Amino acid sequence: MLILTAPRFMNNTKLASTRRLASSLFSQASLRSKLPATAAASYSTIKGGSLKDRLTELIPQKQEEIKKFRSEHGGDVVGNVTVDQMYGGARGIRSLVWEGSVLDPSEGIRFRGYSIPECQKLLPSSPNGKQPLPESLFWLLVTGEVPTLTQVQSLSAEWAARSQLPKFVEELIDRCPPSLHPMAQFSLAITALEHDSAFAKAYEHGLNKHDYWKYTYEDCMDLIAKTVPIAGRIYRNIYRDGIVAPIQVDKDHSYNFANVLGFANNKEFVELMRLYLSLHSDHEGGNVSAHSGHLVGSALSSPFLSMAASLNGLAGPLHGLANQEVLSFLNTMKEEIGDDLSDERIKSYLWDLLKSGRVVPGYGHAVLRKTDPRYTAQREFAQEYLPKDPMFQLVSRLYEVVPAVLTEHGKTKNPFPNVDSHSGILLQYYGLKEQNFYTVLFGVSRTLGVASQLIWDRALGFPIERPKSFSTEALKKLVNAK
Ligand SMILES: CC(=O)SCCNC(=O)CCNC(=O)[C@H](O)C(C)(C)COP(=O)(O)OP(=O)(O)OC[C@H]1O[C@@H](n2cnc3c(N)ncnc32)[C@H](O)[C@@H]1OP(=O)(O)O
Numbered sequence: 244m245l246i247l248t249a250p251r252f253m254n255n256t257k258l259a260s261t262r263r264l265a266s267s268l269f270s271q272a273s274l275r276s277k278l279p280a281t282a283a284a285s286y287s288t289i290k291g292g293s294l295k296d297r298l299t300e301l302i303p304q305k306q307e308e309i310k311k312f313r314s315e316h317g318g319d320v321v322g323n324v325t326v327d328q329m330y331g332g333a334r335g336i337r338s339l340v341w342e343g344s345v346l347d348p349s350e351g352i353r354f355r356g357y358s359i360p361e362c363q364k365l366l367p368s369s370p371n372g373k374q375p376l377p378e379s380l381f382w383l384l385v386t387g388e389v390p391t392l393t394q395v396q397s398l399s400a401e402w403a404a405r406s407q408l409p410k411f412v413e414e415l416i417d418r419c420p421p422s423l424h425p426m427a428q429f430s431l432a433i434t435a436l437e438h439d440s441a442f443a444k445a446y447e448h449g450l451n452k453h454d455y456w457k458y459t460y461e462d463c464m465d466l467i468a469k470t471v472p473i474a475g476r477i478y479r480n481i482y483r484d485g486i487v488a489p490i491q492v493d494k495d496h497s498y499n500f501a502n503v504l505g506f507a508n509n510k511e512f513v514e515l516m517r518l519y520l521s522l523h524s525d526h527e528g529g530n531v532s533a534h535s536g537h538l539v540g541s542a543l544s545s546p547f548l549s550m551a552a553s554l555n556g557l558a559g560p561l562h563g564l565a566n567q568e569v570l571s572f573l574n575t576m577k578e579e580i581g582d583d584l585s586d587e588r589i590k591s592y593l594w595d596l597l598k599s600g601r602v603v604p605g606y607g608h609a610v611l612r613k614t615d616p617r618y619t620a621q622r623e624f625a626q627e628y629l630p631k632d633p634m635f636q637l638v639s640r641l642y643e644v645v646p647a648v649l650t651e652h653g654k655t656k657n658p659f660p661n662v663d664s665h666s667g668i669l670l671q672y673y674g675l676k677e678q679n680f681y682t683v684l685f686g687v688s689r690t691l692g693v694a695s696q697l698i699w700d701r702a703l704g705f706p707i708e709r710p711k712s713f714s715t716e717a718l719k720k721l722v723n724a725k
Pocket residue numbers: 560561562563565597601602603604605606607608609610654655656657661662663
């Protein structure tokens with residue numbers, strides 16, 4: 244209430260009237276009717292069924308599979324827990340079920356069993372591109388199956404059709420001071436989508452457990468669709484003229500994302516978004532953003548509230564925000580060492596940083612013990628499209644120098660780069676220079692992974708999460724410490 248009556252920070256009449264014009268040209272009511280005939284029909288009648296149809300077939304099979312597995316192996320032991328693990332961020336404790344992806348410490352992520360290069364080969368891309376469409380990755384995460392291009396296009400059309408924001412959410416974003424971090428604005432807007440949660444409304448009126456997933460599914464599809472105009476509005480408000488391009492119903496999710504940001508006229512940037520949104524989507528269940536979304540969802544909070552929790556975790560500098568930190572690190576380093584990219588100069592800069600008790604952002608990982616394949620995929624993109632870019636060259640030089648320094652430093656278990664160490668310089672190259680916004684892009688992508696698991700959490704009837712905790716005193720007693 245208070246927020247709605249507060250003065251606007253962006254009180255610009257011209258801006259308001261332009262927005263009115265844009266929204267009247269593209270109101271939600273007219274949106275569905277503007278879907279191309281094939282696309283409009285597609286998500287209910289596509290060949291092979293819609294994603295929801297396919298889920299309706301798959302869910303009973305998976306429920307049976309798990310029932311049988313638990314009846315035969317429910318008592319099998321999968322690991323022990325040490326005192327160190329309890330104090331050490333639960334590292335390595337096997338305690339979560341996550342269907343979409345599994346992370347191998349050496350090989351990196353596999354989405355439903357497929358590595359990143361395999362996904363790049365197998366998943367449908369745009370007819371004029373070669374990176375997988377994030378829609379296709381979402382289909383894979385949800386079903387475990389590689390979709391057809393028609394199925395993927397049906398998702399593009401469906402997300403576009405669901406993208407309209409409630410007016411009060413637009414106003415909420417517009418009233419945020421530009422000094423409020425984009426991730427805080429993002430989380431705020433996603434929380435506010437709770438207003439129209441199908442799950443929360445149905446639950447309030449008494450919902451059969453067997454139908455939880457259907458309402459969760461509806462909310463998840465709305466959530467994914469609405470991340471795009473929300474992110475666009477935040478970006479355009481803080482850094483540009485406040486005018487957000489309308490969603491185009493005959494375009495894919497990444498094109499629309501690039502378009503709301505104002506970069507869709509560059510085909511390479513649109514391809515980069517397809518790669519970016521696919522790569523950042525899912526990283527098994529234990530990372531902070533995935534686990535937060537799953538945990539909050541386990542209380543039957545709606546996908547909107549669950550995703551807001553996930554985004555709040557992603558916004559931490561040891562997690563998703565590291566991609567913003569990397570840019571600051573690179574820029575400060577460049578300012579300090581200038582053009583001298585010799586090993587000696589870079590090493591001495593890194594040692595000064597480490598001695599001041601700070602981390603090298605973009606390096607290290609809680610699970611990975613080799614170079615993150617998401618880093619490699621972005622590096623390959625850079626080698627193809629921007630091989631001579633000075634920032635890419637700096638990142639490449641660091642790749643040659645940092646692992647040895649971190650190894651000599653002797654603390655980190657993984658001296659190699661992670662996903663965050665590369666993403667920022669690609670965005671810089673195409674003119675998206677505002678690094679404080681970068682984690683919002685990560686969040687738009689991570690929504691795909693968190694949403695796909697939330698649907699399964701409800702379909703499989705996962706219970707409320709509630710691990711046991713101990714005080715140090717109680718723990719000492721437990722292990723008979725003197
Ligand atoms: C999308 C993502 O979330 S990817 C990760 C993004 N985060 C970053 O890039 C930030 C920099 N990296 C880090 O801080 C860490 O490597 C993390 C948070 C990613 C993983 O943390 P952990 O699993 O605790 O790493 P690890 O077990 O190797 O840490 C051991 C020690 O090495 C230090 N260390 C780990 N990585 C680094 C690094 N990049 N630079 C300097 N020191 C490091 C840790 O701070 C810790 O020090 P401490 O014993 O004084 O507390």
